Amino acid sequence: MIKCIAIDDEPLALRQLSEYIKTVPYLSLESSFESALEACAFMQEHAIDLVFADISMPDINGIELANSLPAGTKIIFITAHSEYAYDGFRIDAADYLLKPISLADFLQSVSKVNERYFKRNDTLPEIxxxxxxxxxxxxxxxxxxxxxxxxxxxxxxxxxxxxxxxxxxxxxxxxxxxxxxxxxxxxxxxxxxxxxxxxxxxxxxxxxxxxxxxxxxxxxxxxxxxxxxxxxxxxxx
CATH class of the missing domain: 2.40.50.1020 (LytTr DNA-binding domain)
Structure with missing residues (x-):
């Protein structure tokens, strides 16, 4: 199971992102935050594998957050501003999603990140x-x-x-x-x-x-x- 958190200062966007995460059997949503500062405090006490985070946030932006993540923790950036894509990939983000995000795009991103970094074998559910x-x-x-x-x-x-x-x-x-x-x-x-x-x-x-x-x-x-x-x-x- 990949332990993850979601961060977005827009409540509706955060709710949608959290629901998307819950649809994936191998993702475990440990918590969600409207504040990057609160998310950082949470990660000091809990081991997290993957972070879904908006880049543009008022307290700590996504780039600053990514630079402070523990070694081995991956981040998928989510933003409404395509001009941030270069900054996201420059710091070796796992992936980048542009709002509004469809479930299909989300699943494709997660599957790619799972295969590339976590090498899970449970991407397809057993019948x-x-x-x-x-x-x-x-x-x-x-x-x-x-x-x-x-x-x-x-x-x-x-x-x-x-x-x-x-x-x-x-x-x-x-x-x-x-x-x-x-x-x-x-x-x-x-x-x-x-x-x-x-x-x-x-x-x-x-x-x-x-x-x-x-x-x-x-x-x-x-x-x-x-x-x-x-x-x-x-x-x-």
């Missing part, structure tokens, strides 16, 4: 499965998901979003291909490079797309169309 459900890691939890509850799965680059009937979607840091390998082929089909659908949930197919509810449209990719059309023909009356 455990039986014939009716699977267990999957999401944030710090291991969640049981019944196959019959899954409506569709969407790839979001470094993570997947599992959409369920009557429940909040679940996100997990893994590839859609890895998840596809763990799903029963008789029940699920990949219909696009970014989508897997539960065949038993399909009610409407229109204009080379699958419709779920009133406002969810899943495209059928060209390279997946023949296989899906064959499935439809086999079940057509």
């Amino acid at each position: 455990k499965q039986d014939k009716n459900h699977l267990f999957i890691k999401s944030e710090y939890r291991i969640i049981r998901i019944c196959f019959s509850d899954i409506r569709y799965i969407e790839s979001k680059r470094e993570y997947v979003r599992i959409v369920l009937d009557g429940q909040e979607p679940i996100s997990s840091l893994m590839s859609i291909t890895k998840l596809e390998e763990s799903l029963p082929a008789s029940m699920f089909m990949r219909v696009h490079r970014s989508f897997i659908v539960n065949l038993e949930k399909i009610t409407v197919v229109e204009r080379n797309r699958i419709i779920f509810g009133n406002d969810t449209y899943i495209p059928i990719g060209d390279s997946y169309s023949a296989r899906f059309q064959e499935y439809v023909k086999r079940n057509f009356i």
Whole structure:
């Protein structure tokens, strides 16, 4: 587990950053701070592996903070000002993210830093499965998901979003291909490079797309169309 802290004098930005950190299974958010001075005091008492910090802060700026970090502690700079990028890399920052930060960009940065500096082997969560459900890691939890509850799965680059009937979607840091390998082929089909659908949930197919509810449209990719059309023909009356 990589122990980390988040520092940003903007409360909303700090809250978003903290939530992003919590989505990554191998990151442990030890604390978050609106003040770099408070963060420095905390690090005197606690060993921290990775710091996420805004560069432009009123008491101690990110550059000064980076120069005072203990040996071995890495920093990812986060700022709304691209002109600070040179200063960030000049002091050998682990990475640099420009606000507003998307979750996809955050995950890509963390994965790169993890591979480069921490050499973890747990970047992809383990999937455990039986014939009716699977267990999957999401944030710090291991969640049981019944196959019959899954409506569709969407790839979001470094993570997947599992959409369920009557429940909040679940996100997990893994590839859609890895998840596809763990799903029963008789029940699920990949219909696009970014989508897997539960065949038993399909009610409407229109204009080379699958419709779920009133406002969810899943495209059928060209390279997946023949296989899906064959499935439809086999079940057509």
